[in-house]
Amino acid sequence: MINLFQPQVGAEELAAIAETFDDKWLGHGPRTRAFEAAFAEHIDVPAEHVVFINSGTSGLFLALESLDLRDGDEVVLPSLSFVAAANAVLSCGARPVFCDVDPRTLNPTVEDIERSLTPRTRAVIVLHYGGSPGDIVRIADRCRELGVTLVEDAACSVASRVDGRAVGSFGDIAMWSFDAMKVLVTGDGGMIYVKDRERAVRTRRLAYHGLAQPSGFGHAKVSSRWWELDIPEPGRRVIGNDLTAAIGSVQLRRLPEFVHRRREICALYDRELDEVSGLLLPPALPDGHESTHYFYWVQTDPGIRDELAGDLYQDGIYTTFRYAPLHKVPAFGSQSLRLPHSDWAAERTLCLPLHPGLSDGDVRTVAAAVRKSLENRRATPIPEEERVESRDGRTAQVDL
Numbered sequence: 001m002i003n004l005f006q007p008q009v010g011a012e013e014l015a016a017i018a019e020t021f022d023d024k025w026l027g028h029g030p031r032t033r034a035f036e037a038a039f040a041e042h043i044d045v046p047a048e049h050v051v052f053i054n055s056g057t058s059g060l061f062l063a064l065e066s067l068d069l070r071d072g073d074e075v076v077l078p079s080l081s082f083v084a085a086a087n088a089v090l091s092c093g094a095r096p097v098f099c100d101v102d103p104r105t106l107n108p109t110v111e112d113i114e115r116s117l118t119p120r121t122r123a124v125i126v127l128h129y130g131g132s133p134g135d136i137v138r139i140a141d142r143c144r145e146l147g148v149t150l151v152e153d154a155a156c157s158v159a160s161r162v163d164g165r166a167v168g169s170f171g172d173i174a175m176w177s178f179d180a181m182k183v184l185v186t187g188d189g190g191m192i193y194v195k196d197r198e199r200a201v202r203t204r205r206l207a208y209h210g211l212a213q214p215s216g217f218g219h220a221k222v223s224s225r226w227w228e229l230d231i232p233e234p235g236r237r238v239i240g241n242d243l244t245a246a247i248g249s250v251q252l253r254r255l256p257e258f259v260h261r262r263r264e265i266c267a268l269y270d271r272e273l274d275e276v277s278g279l280l281l282p283p284a285l286p287d288g289h290e291s292t293h294y295f296y297w298v299q300t301d302p303g304i305r306d307e308l309a310g311d312l313y314q315d316g317i318y319t320t321f322r323y324a325p326l327h328k329v330p331a332f333g334s335q336s337l338r339l340p341h342s343d344w345a346a347e348r349t350l351c352l353p354l355h356p357g358l359s360d361g362d363v364r365t366v367a368a369a370v371r372k373s374l375e376n377r378r379a380t381p382i383p384e385e386e387r388v389e390s391r392d393g394r395t396a397q398v399d400l
């Protein structure tokens with residue numbers, strides 16, 4: 001089977017784990033702090049403002065919790081978001097308000113967000129689809145103007161930048177995911193960045209039982225009783241540990257190599273699939289934008305998208321669609337909402353295998369299987385009169 005995602009781990013990561021075993025210190029400790037410092041340098045923010053946690057999901061929950069939302073408060077987020085974002089909003093008693101996206105980039109534009117704002121909007125959460133930074137500069141400017149907190153779900157964009165500035169550093173809070181399918185992996189893990197100093201201190205507390213300072217001899221307030229607790233408010237336990245941090249530090253060093261290969265694979269898909277009738281490829285990145293290249297997605301006739309996925313599966317190629325629209329999920333209570341671009345994209349988009357372990361031969365195999373399926377299924381070419389222009393200037397058909 002040609003996998004959709006596959007972690008790149010090997011001898012260097014094993015050596016780092018072995019060192020941790022030798023030291024007999026697996027929990028939160030010096031390797032965690034070193035990974036936080038290296039990550040902070042990578043995104044060019046102060047080290048005290050990042051916390052290594054156990055997942056990107058925990059980052060979303062911590063972020064929302066730190067906003068002290070109340071019943072009736074609203075948080076705007078694209079319908080094509082990871083489910084944890086909506087769950088995190090609901091867990092704080094707030095209401096998720098789903099906005100539309102650009103049909104080709106699958107990222108929300110500032111206008112998409114603007115249409116969903118109300119006087120009750122307290123925060124906006126955006127993700128960077130497949131690692132593409134999207135409209136983040138304009139969105140961050142607008143949120144700042146309005147005094148609305150911007151949370152960047154940078155789970156898929158660990159190496160994404162706009163004019164050299166790291167995605168995740170544009171908003172007020174951001175989180176990254178290092179789960180087993182991501183570009184930088186630690187098995188499970190994540191990083192949260194909090195711009196405001198006080199909120200950063202509080203977030204670190206909330207991530208570890210609410211403790212104002214770690215327990216233990218070196219940290220005790222009353223040195224003769226280092227087991228006493230100082231808890232200004234209750235918290236949870238969602239911190240990372242030295243074992244996974246050791247893997248993360250190695251992965252961070254190797255990140256440029258991973259992204260370089262991903263970029264090569266995307267370019268090869270572009271060449272192999274260009275001009276295939278009935279198939280739209282990911283839009284070109286705007287000038288100054290750098291992507292992590294987490295997804296390579298194609299869009300096709302909605303009548304055959306599912307068959308295409310089935311044909312590829314039969315040929316030993318795994319595909320998926322991320323992210324199934326949340327306004328269609330009954331639990332989130334927005335089924336009557338009309339988000340035409342999200343619906344359009346959700347019916348037509350398929351993510352193809354993308355990871356550095358793919359050989360050029362694998363990519364050609366996938367491309368050939370896509371071409372064969374589309375020919376057999378007779379994909380309908382997109383008629384000229386039904387095309388609309390998306391922000392990248394390339395066209396797509398949208399049935400509005």
Ligand SMILES: Cc1ncc(COP(=O)(O)O)c(C=O)c1O
Pocket residue numbers: 054055056057058081082084127153155156176177178179189190
């Ligand atoms: C956009 C996005 N946000 C958040 C997450 C959650 O990350 P984790 O799996 O580390 O909890 C994911 C995971 O797939 C994701 O894709």
